Every structure is written in structure tokens, then in C-alpha cells.
Amino acid sequence: MGISLGLVGLGAFGSVFARLFKNHPLVDRVGLCDREPERVARFAEDASFGDKFTPSDAYESFDEIVNADFDALVIITQPWLHAEQAVRAMKAGKHVYSAVPVVTLPDGDEILDWCNKIIETCKSTGMRYMLGETTYYRPQTMYCRRKAAEGAFGEFVFSEGEYFHDIEHGLREVSRRRLSSKSGQEWVEKRKKYVERGIYGGPMHYPTHSVSGPMSVMKAHAKEVCAWGWQSQDDEGTSENIFSNETALFQMSNGSTMRICEYRRIGQPCREMFNILGTKGCFYGAEGNWGENRWFGIREKTVLNVEDMRESLPDEVLEAFQTSDTTSNIYGGHGGSHLYLAHEFVDAVVHERQPAINAWEAVRYMAAGVMAHKSALKDGETLEVPDWGDAPE
Numbered sequence: 581m582g583i584s585l586g587l588v589g590l591g592a593f594g595s596v597f598a599r600l601f602k603n604h605p606l607v608d609r610v611g612l613c614d615r616e617p618e619r620v621a622r623f624a625e626d627a628s629f630g631d632k633f634t635p636s637d638a639y640e641s642f643d644e645i646v647n648a649d650f651d652a653l654v655i656i657t658q659p660w661l662h663a664e665q666a667v668r669a670m671k672a673g674k675h676v677y678s679a680v681p682v683v684t685l686p687d688g689d690e691i692l693d694w695c696n697k698i699i700e701t702c703k704s705t706g707m708r709y710m711l712g713e714t715t716y717y718r719p720q721t722m723y724c725r726r727k728a729a730e731g732a733f734g735e736f737v738f739s740e741g742e743y744f745h746d747i748e749h750g751l752r753e754v755s756r757r758r759l760s761s762k763s764g765q766e767w768v769e770k771r772k773k774y775v776e777r778g779i780y781g782g783p784m785h786y787p788t789h790s791v792s793g794p795m796s797v798m799k800a801h802a803k804e805v806c807a808w809g810w811q812s813q814d815d816e817g818t819s820e821n822i823f824s825n826e827t828a829l830f831q832m833s834n835g836s837t838m839r840i841c842e843y844r845r846i847g848q849p850c851r852e853m854f855n856i857l858g859t860k861g862c863f864y865g866a867e868g869n870w871g872e873n874r875w876f877g878i879r880e881k882t883v884l885n886v887e888d889m890r891e892s893l894p895d896e897v898l899e900a901f902q903t904s905d906t907t908s909n910i911y912g913g914h915g916g917s918h919l920y921l922a923h924e925f926v927d928a929v930v931h932e933r934q935p936a937i938n939a940w941e942a943v944r945y946m947a948a949g950v951m952a953h954k955s956a957l958k959d960g961e962t963l964e965v966p967d968w969g970d971a972p973e
């Protein structure tokens with residue numbers, strides 16, 4: 581028997597995941613929830629949802645769906661809302677899938693407080709929490725985790741990861757859209773209060789695409805960080821972020837060094853990728869059609885294609901996902917990661933196990949970014965990164 585899932589947040593990104601979760605063979609029933617009723621209607625009126633959705637499972641508020649009888653909630657609301665909704669859902673007896681990051685707020689101390697609450701709520705309720713981090717299931721990351729498990733990197737020496745996404749390359753429009761809904765308008769008012777208190781965030785408060793590759797491959801977390809910020813003259817006074825770009829160096833728990841860039845002003849297409857260097861083997865990643873993905877040993881160079889790197893999904897799951905697809909490429913955006921994320925969460929809930937990107941892993945990504953931003957605010961002072969330990973079984 582399968583599970584029941586409530587899908588909360590059917591905006592741009594939630595709409596991409598609605599069909600995947602609905603079509604998973606281990607999902608029997610779905611609920612649909614958004615404060616914008618037409619976003620629910622788009623799926624509620626879609627005949628292909630009729631096999632697992634009934635009109636009584638349409639909701640216009642989080643308050644309603646959190647008290648309904650679903651096994652789990654998939655939360656793909658705006659980034660400042662995730663943590664509070666995740667905690668409420670777990671307290672109401674629901675497993676949680678949350679879009680990235682754990683939460684983005686201007687105040688780093690508040691973010692760390694939410695990280696703590698998520699861990700404490702997982703412990704006290706026994707509910708599972710999974711972060712929907714797309715880089716974790718890029719083919720490059722899957723390949724490197726396999727190489728790491730074989731010991732092919734040797735000792736890890738250095739890694740570097742980046743999320744380059746220029747504000748003029750679609751991000752300004754994304755921000756405008758997220759602020760235009762009811763939840764967005766409420767946030768515009770709340771955000772003013774942070775600005776009045778002189779509290780500004782930075783790009784490191786959305787750190788997961790850059791850190792999750794190296795951290796998940798090396799199974800290492802950040803211990804210390806020093807970081808610097810840079811602000812474009814074009815951004816001065818126009819953003820709630822004090823810096824346009826932030827660059828950080830981390831001392832990792834395995835003794836290696838990790839360099840991370842979160843840039844929102846950069847003259848190139850988007851890039852979410854990483855390189856990882858070890859004493860026996862090194863990986864250099866390439867995104868999309870940009871160059872080659874390369875594995876090096878001391879006397880070896882292998883050029884890798886996506887099929888070499890990607891892991892397989894169970895046949896029945898892949899077949900069910902085929903019906904979700906409206907394009908010729910079922911794997912789709914963010915390196916084809918969406919299918920893996922949806923499958924991992926459903927499978928973890930059904931089999932009562934920790935998901936791969938569980939709360940303990942998720943808060944390590946978030947804390948690294950928060951402390952990098954704090955260091956940048958202190959002109960590169962070296963700061964310790966808090967840690968909540970490894971996930972229990």
C-alpha cells in the first residue's frame with residue numbers, strides 16, 4: 581500500500597514537481613494546496629489527476645492541509661516560509677519534503693535557530709525531513725559519491741563549488757513573481773522591519789546548490805570559515821542583500837579546504853557545479869554543454885558523459901514518471917535531479933528510513949552559508965560553524 585501526500589505551493593517550481601509526486605507508483609492519494617486558488621485549479625481540473633485526487637482534497641491554506649490526514653507534506657513555498665511550515669507539519673504528524681534552502685531570512689541567527697528547531701522537531705516527533713536539493717542528484721554528484729565509496733579519490737585535498745546566477749539572467753523576474761502573490765506581499769512588509777533594524781542577508785543565505793556537491797561526496801562538514809563580500813555599484817540601495825557576491829574558504833571536518841562562490845553579479849550563464857581533488861583522483865565538473873566532465877587519476881584521464889555518471893531508477897518508477905513528462909527528455913531541468921528527489925522522498929517514507937538529504941545533512945549546508953555571511957560582515961574574520969552531528973538511523 582502506498583502513501584498520501586499533500587502538495588503545498590503550486591507556483592513555478594511546485595508545478596514541476598506536482599506530476600512527479602502524483603505519478604509515483606507508491607503514492608495513492610494527493611492533496612493540492614495554494615493560497616492562489618487558480619494555481620490549485622490548474623491541477624484539480626486536469627483529468628490526469630483524477631486517479632489520485634478528489635475535489636475534497638483541494639485546500640486554500642496551509643492551516644487546513646496541515647490538519648488533514650496526509651502522511652506527508654511536500655512544501656514548495658517561497659524560501660522564507662519553509663522552516664516554520666516544516667516544523668508545524670512535523671508537529672502535526674507529517675513527514676516533510678522541503679524545497680531549498682532550509683530557510684532564507686535576512687537574520688543569520690534566526691536561520692540557525694530554525695535549523696535547531698528542525699532537528700529538535702525531528703527528534704521529538706520521529707517524523708522524517710528531506711531537503712529537495714537538486715545538486716545532490718546531478719549526475720556528477722552521483723558519480724563522485726560512487727568514486728568516493730570506492731576510495732578512488734584517495735584523501736580529499738580540496739574542493740570548490742559555485743552557484744553563479746546573475747540577477748539579470750532571470751532572477752529579477754523570479755523575485756518579482758515570488759513577491760506578487762499574497763504570501764509575497766506579506767513578506768514585503770515583514771522584510772521592511774529587518775531593513776529598519778539594519779539587518780541584511782547575502783547570497784550565502786541560499787547556499788545549498790554550491791556546498792551540497794562537495795559536502796555530500798566527501799561526507800564532510802564545515803568546521804571554520806572566512807569569507808568576503810562584494811557589492812556591485814548597480815545593486816547599492818536596491819536589494820535586501822548587503823553583498824551581490826560572496827566568496828568563502830572553509831576548513832572541513834576531513835582536513836580539506838573548500839572554496840565556495842555564491843555570485844548574483846557575474847557575466848556568464850548560470851553555473852551550479854563543483855570540482856573535487858584528492859590524492860589519487862580528481863573530478864572536474866561541467867554544466868550542460870559547457871566543456872567536459874573529467875575524471876583524472878595520476879596516469880589517467882576519462883571524459884564522462886551524463887549516462888556514465890547517472891544512477892538508474894527502478895523500472896516501474898521510471899515508467900510512471902514517463903507519463904509526467906511533456907518534453908522529449910524525461911530527466912529535464914537541474915541535471916535531471918527532480919525524478920530522483922521525488923523518488924527518494926517517497927521511498928524513504930514508505931520504507932520508514934532517513935532520506936539521503938535528511939535534516940542533519942540539510943542544516944550542515946545551511947549553517948555553512950550562514951556563518952560565511954557572518955564572516956563576510958566581519959571582513960573575513962574566521963568563525964566556527966555549528967554542527968548538529970550525523971543523522972540517527
Ligand SMILES: NC(=O)c1ccc[n+]([C@@H]2O[C@H](COP(=O)([O-])OP(=O)(O)OC[C@H]3O[C@@H](n4cnc5c(N)ncnc54)[C@H](O)[C@@H]3O)[C@@H](O)[C@H]2O)c1
Pocket residue numbers: 588589590591592593594613614615616619640641642643656657658659660661679680681712713714754757758759761762763914
Ligand atoms: N534548484 C532548486 O532547487 C530550486 C529551483 C527553483 C525554486 N526552488 C525553490 O522552490 C521554492 C518555490 O519557488 P517558486 O519559484 O515556485 O515560488 P512561487 O512564488 O512561484 O511559488 C510559491 C507558491 O507557494 C504558495 N504559498 C505560499 N505560502 C503558502 C501557504 N501558506 N499556503 C499555501 N500556499 C502557499 C504561493 O501562493 C505560491 O504559489 C522556493 O523556496 C525556491 O527556493 C528551488
